[in-house]
Amino acid sequence: MLRRMLLGAALAGVAAFGVFWWLTAPPLVLAVTERAHTPDLANGQTTFNAGGCSSCHAVPGQPDRLKLGGGLAIPSPFGTFYAPNISSDPVDGIGRWSEAEFVNAVTKGVSPAGYHYFPAFPYASYQHAKVEDVRDLFAYLKTLAPVSGKVRDHDVPFPFDIRRNIGIWKWLFVDGKPFVPDATRSGRWNRGAYLVNSLGHCAECHSPRNFLGGIIAAQRFAGGPNPEGEGWVPNITQKGLGEWSVKDIAWFLETGQTPDGDNTGGPMARVIRNTSQLPAEDRAAIAEYLKSLPPVDGPPRPKTAAKGGDKS
Incomplete structure (x- = not known):
């Protein structure tokens, strides 16, 4: 009986290792197959x-x-x-x-x-x-x-x-x-959705994450702790941008200036150096898409995270 139990445990261990090895293997198929x-x-x-x-x-x-x-x-x-x-x-x-x-x-x-x-x-x-x-x-x-x-190794x-x-x-x-376009939306909206959700990777910073570092889907774009460890990343759904117009958002992406005349800082200032180089129609597309996001409540913000700590 003991021998059977040990054999069963060994086989279960081998099977578990096989599943782990299969799940963690990098894909072997190259992404480019076109001519x-x-x-x-x-x-x-x-x-x-x-x-x-x-x-x-x-x-x-x-x-x-x-x-x-x-x-x-x-x-x-x-x-x-x-x-x-x-x-x-x-x-x-x-x-x-x-x-x-x-x-x-x-x-x-x-x-x-x-x-x-x-x-x-x-x-x-x-x-x-x-x-x-x-x-x-x-x-x-x-x-x-x-x-x-050569850049140093990760720590x-x-x-x-x-x-x-x-x-x-x-x-x-x-x-x-x-990315699959929404046939019920305009071409400009779809361009904005594509840029925001793929190349622009806006959700990577503007969404809270779980303990494994994955984005919490229900609070996508709802802001949260800065993943770099300092300050608070703002909510960019209509919960946070409700008073901004499409033109306000597009202007911010071009200049880094908010509707109240403030200037962005922190990591977002580096982002603006890029979005300011985009064609105006792409900034307008991003703005239209962001303006369409329904309001979503983000995680509770600590009282010590003053407005000056925003990484917007």
């Missing part, structure tokens, strides 16, 4: 600005937002991540990557070496981007100057440093679904 693509560099630049690439990947402390040598520290409850070099440098950047490897990284969160990227890289939103946009982005990045210099303690476990996180929070 040769003629890049649209203008669209690549728009994708670059909509995706906020320079907000994280520009070298800190220098004025050139196209110097993509990385190095920005990104604090989180799970450790501190450091944005990598995504310049065209063949040694320290992505200069030797193939187009398929780049699309796989952006939309699936998988490195060319076949391991999971930490979700500080917002592929949970980027997964909804159109493959042709990501291909154009790759072509645009290759036109920018290479920047040498992530055990057990969060086990990349294989990220497969479980993806299983829980990455659905793999493409």
Whole structure:
């Protein structure tokens, strides 16, 4: 009897390990299967600005937002991540990557070496981007100057440093679904919905998260604690932007100025450096979509989080 029990426990353990290994395995299928693509560099630049690439990947402390040598520290409850070099440098950047490897990284969160990227890289939103946009982005990045210099390793303690476990996180929070336009809405609204929910990854900062670091779906866009650990990220549903007009939101995305004449600061100031470069019609589309979001109550805000601590 004891032998059977031990054998059963061993088989259950093997089965459990097999399920874990299957769930945590990075996808093997490359994201790009289409025929040769003629890049649209203008669209690549728009994708670059909509995706906020320079907000994280520009070298800190220098004025050139196209110097993509990385190095920005990104604090989180799970450790501190450091944005990598995504310049065209063949040694320290992505200069030797193939187009398929780049699309796989952006939309699936998988490195060319076949391991999971930490979700500080917002592929949970980027997964909804159109493959042709990501291909154009790759072509645009290759036109920018290479920047040498390897970024330091992430400072992530055990057990969060086990990349294989990220497969479980993806299983829980990455659905793999493409963006689907709403046929009952206007083309401009759909463009805004696409930019906000994919490339713009607005929900990544403007939504509260659970203890696993996943967005709480019922409070999407409802603001909450700054994921970088300081201040409070504002609610961008109509609960927070109810007094803003579509023009107010579009103006904010262009200038960083609020309707009451205040100027944004913190991480959002880096975002504005990108959205200000978008075509005016894209800022208007984002504004129209955000204005359509129904009011949602966010998590209770601590009384000590004064308005000056907003990361808007």
